[in-house]
Amino acid sequence: xxxxxxxxxxxxxxxxxxxxxxxxxxxxxxxxxxxxxxxxxxxxxxxxxxxxxxxxxxxxxxxxxxxxxxxxxxxxxxxxxxxxxxxxxxxxxx
Amino acid sequence: xxxxxxxxxxxxxxxxxxxxxxxxxxxxxxxxxxxxxxxxxxxxxxxxxxxxxxxxxxxxxxxxxxxxxxxxxxxxxxxxxxxxxxxxxxxxxxxxxxxxxxxxxxxxxxxxxxxxxxxxxxxxxxxxxxxxxxxxxxxxxxxxxxxxxxxxxxxxxxxxxxxxxxxxxxxxxxxxxxxxxxxxxxxxxxxxxxxxxxxxxxxxxxxxxxxxxxxxxxxxxxxxxxxxxxxxxxxxxxxxxxxxxxxxxxxxxxxxxxxxxxxxxxxxxxxxxxxxxxxxxxxxxxxxxxxxxxxxxxxxxxxxxxxxxxxxxxx
Numbered sequence: 001x002x003x004x005x006x007x008x009x010x011x012x013x014x015x016x017x018x019x020x021x022x023x024x025x026x027x028x029x030x031x032x033x034x035x036x037x038x039x040x041x042x043x044x045x046x047x048x049x050x051x052x053x054x055x056x057x058x059x060x061x062x063x064x065x066x067x068x069x070x071x072x073x074x075x076x077x078x079x080x081x082x083x084x085x086x087x088x089x090x091x092x093x094x
Numbered sequence: 095x096x097x098x099x100x101x102x103x104x105x106x107x108x109x110x111x112x113x114x115x116x117x118x119x120x121x122x123x124x125x126x127x128x129x130x131x132x133x134x135x136x137x138x139x140x141x142x143x144x145x146x147x148x149x150x151x152x153x154x155x156x157x158x159x160x161x162x163x164x165x166x167x168x169x170x171x172x173x174x175x176x177x178x179x180x181x182x183x184x185x186x187x188x189x190x191x192x193x194x195x196x197x198x199x200x201x202x203x204x205x206x207x208x209x210x211x212x213x214x215x216x217x218x219x220x221x222x223x224x225x226x227x228x229x230x231x232x233x234x235x236x237x238x239x240x241x242x243x244x245x246x247x248x249x250x251x252x253x254x255x256x257x258x259x260x261x262x263x264x265x266x267x268x269x270x271x272x273x274x275x276x277x278x279x280x281x282x283x284x285x286x287x288x289x290x291x292x293x294x295x296x297x298x299x300x301x302x303x304x305x306x307x308x309x310x311x312x313x314x315x316x317x318x319x320x321x322x323x324x325x326x327x328x329x330x331x332x333x334x335x336x337x338x339x340x341x342x343x344x345x346x347x348x349x350x351x352x353x354x355x356x357x358x359x360x361x362x363x364x365x366x367x368x369x370x371x372x373x374x375x376x377x378x379x380x381x382x383x384x385x386x387x388x389x390x391x392x393x394x395x396x397x398x399x400x401x402x403x404x405x406x407x408x409x
Contacts, residue, residue: 004190005392024177024180033395044169064117065121
């Protein structure tokens with residue numbers, strides 16, 4: 001038998017009210033162990049109040065080669081930002 | 095095809111020059127990948143092997159305060175090894191392959207851990223000097239071009255600052271103690287000084303990787319620059335402890351604005367790198383034993399996970 005424990009991606013919520021953020025990864029035989037390992041590896045100094053673990057194999061990532069097609073269409077749509085609109089300085093609370 | 099690779103190479107270098115990070119799925123030259131696997135794994139192995147000389151002192155720490163500190167430090171080192179192995183695996187090598195390279199001797203780890211920690215003062219000197227030297231290198235690496243490596247370094251640097259401080263505190267206590275304790279601190283400084291200077295690697299003119307490493311921002315300073323920085327930082331600390339300088343050639347050079355220091359014994363450096371230091375065999379044997387004796391645990395955990403998975407599917 002020569003099989004590795006699968007890799008899990010670890011996401012941590014650092015404080016109540018914040019998003020979970022990617023912290024790194026761990027190897028573990030199952031989800032419970034992945035949570036325990038993530039706790040030991042990534043929260044030795046109270047870095048989190050909540051942990052998600054996700055099997056790395058379940059993540060579908062965008063291809064950097066296709067970055068242009070995916071993200072460039074938004075580049076010329078400046079009208080999606082509030083600063084695009086010319087309004088008088090006297091206007092407040094907007 | 096030839097032209098295509100050249101173009102990709104140029105674009106890749108331009109990306110690094112502009113300060114962008116390289117991420118695992120980005121195109122990268124094969125040599126960049128290989129160099130990073132070698133360097134990051136060597137760094138990870140150093141953390142793991144580095145647990146051995148200190149782990150040996152946990153049960154013999156002189157007080158509970160020192161004991162919990164040392165335990166926390168060794169746990170951090172285990173954690174740092176894991177961050178680095180994970181970063182390395184994003185380059186397409188498995189954890190088992192990395193361990194295999196360590197155990198077969200194909201991959202190296204920092205030679206400093208092939209020296210023995212023979213007295214309690216060594217726990218002070220290791221934290222102060224060895225971690226101090228490592229931090230200098232690691233602070234530089236927080237700005238390296240490979241994203242996962244740089245991010246692991248940020249985390250490691252944040253956690254390591256206490257490692258050096260606790261080491262200095264141990265030295266300070268000994269220096270403020272009895273004559274015997276102070277003597278122990280002096281001997282420890284004398285023993286760890288030269289190996290610590292060797293941690294920065296061969297002299298620039300003999301370092302084969304430096305030029306390429308600087309181009310790829312794996313290195314932002316040369317070995318000799320970092321070594322000088324370490325000497326300049328450490329000499330006043332030695333004076334603060336009231337210890338004698340471990341090298342009679344150490345002298346402030348007004349013109350250079352740096353401390354001069356004596357020649358390093360490079361024969362010793364290459365002997366230890368080559369596997370013939372005081373503890374090379376012992377360290378590697380300890381790692382291999384842990385790996386082999388842990389095999390049944392790894393297998394049992396997987397078998398249990400598979401069984402649970404099958405039961406769930408059967409319901």
